[in-house]
Amino acid sequence: MDAEEVEVVVAHSQRATLRxxxxxxxxxxxPAHAAVEVRAMSMAPVPTPTIRWHEPPVLAIAAVHGRELGRLGEPSSASPExxxxxxxxVRRLHDAPLPPWPGRGLDDVVRELDAECTWLLAHDVLPTEVIRRNREIAEAALRPWRPVFVHGDLQPCHVFVDxxxxxxxxxxSEAAPGDAMFDLAVxxxxxxxxxxxxxxxYGPDADRDVIRAWWSLRSLVASRWLIEHGFDPGAPGCELDVLRSRMRD
Structure with missing residues (x-):
């Protein structure tokens, strides 16, 4: 039998994924990340990968057929349908019973946002006015929300369609009770x-202003992690571009 090739999908100091x-x-x-992932997939009323086995620190899951809905920095070729x-x-997920573990609260989000803005300013990642304006836009997301079952990292590359x-x-691994508008924004x-x-x-009750606020907030808080783990948030169409584009709002 021919040996299967091993493909490194992603690798950094926190985790690695091999195919x-x-x-x-x-x-x-x-190991808590995989534990959350296993529990969340068992609860979510949406299509999820089949778990082959789980022996910490390794989680083995089957590939999902289809193709990615999209990818940050690239146009999505998926249909409007x-x-x-x-x-x-996503609406089915948000209408499902809450997972029993805690999620981030508003105070946690505010502290993280303030810390990341301070870091971006100290390291001259973007002009001060860009960070200031996006911090101002992000305020609309900093309000009490009714917790729902959120995926927590619902990038279009994490959704597969056929x-x-x-x-x-x-x-x-980031699933938890949280703000529905955050998932829609990501x-x-x-x-x-x-x-x-x-x-x-999704339905008529989404708040577009809050979604736009989360675009700014997500980009502000994610940029340092991306930089420190070998990713490029400054690539065309990615987080730093999103922050610059908000200056036109």
Whole structure:
């Protein structure tokens, strides 16, 4: 039998993901991440990968068929119908019973935002006015919310579609009770033109102003982690571009 090739999907100081044939091996330095992922996938009323086995620190899951809904920094080739189907899928998740473990509260978000803005300013990552303006826009997200079951890192590359059907949602380690608008914002970060399609499937009660505020907030708080772990938030269409674009709002 021929040996399967091993593909390194992602690797940094916190975790690594390898693909061997049709199985992904996720190796995480914090076993709590995989534990949350396993529990969240068992509870979520949406398509999720099949768990092959779990022996900390390794979680083995089956590949999901289909293709990514999109990827930050690249135009999404998925159809409007696929985005609408994604909105309906996210709504099912948000309407589900809450997971029993705690999520981040408003005070946690405010502290993180203030700390990350201070770091961005101290390291001259962006002009002061860009950071100041985005911190101002982010205020609209800093309000009490009714917790729902959120994925917590619902990037379009974590949603797989086949034609107009959602076939799977991956990477559940950040799942928790949280703000529904955060999930919708992460999905459309850098894909603003897809927001109407997403919300057509999600339903009428989404707050567009709060989603736009989360675009700024997410980009502000994620940039340092990306830089320190070898990613480039300054690539075209990515987080720093999103922050610059908010100056036109």
């Amino acid at each position: 061997v044939g049709d199985v992904f091996l996720k190796v995480d330095g914090d 696929a985005w609408r189907a994604t909105g309906a899928t 034609g107009d059907e959602v076939t799977g949602v991956i990477d559940w 999905l459309t970060l850098g894909h603003e033109e897809r927001l109407d399609d997403l919300l057509a499937g």
